[in-house]
Amino acid sequence: MLQSVPLIIYKLRKMKKIFFIALIVLAGLSSQAQFTKATLQATGLTCAMCSNAINKALMKVPFVESVKADIKNSAFHIVFKQAQKVEIDALKNAVEDAGFSVGSLQMTGNFSDVKVENDKHIKIGDAVFHFLNIQGQVLDGEKTIKVVDKDFLTARQFKKISGVSKMSCVATGKAEQCCLTEGISADTRVYHVTI
């Protein structure tokens, strides 16, 4: 079947329009951020800085580029490999495998116009975040967020921060009934963070 040239051009234009609309919708659904580095404090029964185990375990995490021990602040400065997917839980697991636990974890990344609201979920990249104890704002450029999930804080600090939200996902770190209404599928990992 032969179509006239103007008709083909018209159809192509229409497709292009649909394509652009789809792109805009997709971009709106998933905000973007690339984590570049982190500062991690470890706790345990023995002197965390006295062991090379945490250093070694973090270096084995695939997206970790370098780890530097900061003795003065009892912290590890971690730099991530460029443009690699960063999985926050992998850092925690490395520390725990080394026989310690995470006392604090701050993640720094480049955000592009990510609108965040207090006690609301937002998908950033591949992960779902739930911001607690913040003023609604737009994250743009280099920003640092602090992970406040259980096992990323001392028990006392967790108790304090988890009290600010009534949503049950705060306790489990996973999508619960509370999150499903916001369109997040059940059992999705939800990272609880603050600024």
Added chain:
Amino acid sequence: MNFKKIIPLFILLFFAVHSNAQREIANIADSRLQIKLPTAKGDSITLASLKGKVILLDFWASWCGPCRSSNKKLVKLYEKYKSQGFEIFGVSLDEQKKDWEKAIAKDKISWLQVNDPRGSWNAKTAADWNISVLPTSFLINKKGDVVAIDLEGKELEKRIIDLLQE
């Protein structure tokens, strides 16, 4: 982490290799285990130069709590046996020379002290000796052989007495 380098050391230090022909033990004359680092005054001493004495090679740092409490016990031990040929060779992994010097003064350390200025877990000496936790100490006999690791308290003292009589 350079595993190729560490594996033979690991074998050297922790398993005296038993074979039909020979038995290999870590010895401070081994060039791979050489430690040549500056003292607080700036001159450098080598571990190998202490051969003939009973040596406690002690890796520590000012920021390491367990090391500091161990220092207190070592002060007494050193006082008691230094005249009989016992020496302590302290290797600090402090990044800041000042922190190291302050700790020496505070803990009243009078034994030999050197500092690896490359600092903390980047220190080459720590990698050479396969140190993964602080404090770590090696007891070395008059022949320069490493004979024990991480002895403490009475066990350490008893072993020192034995080695001094060898």
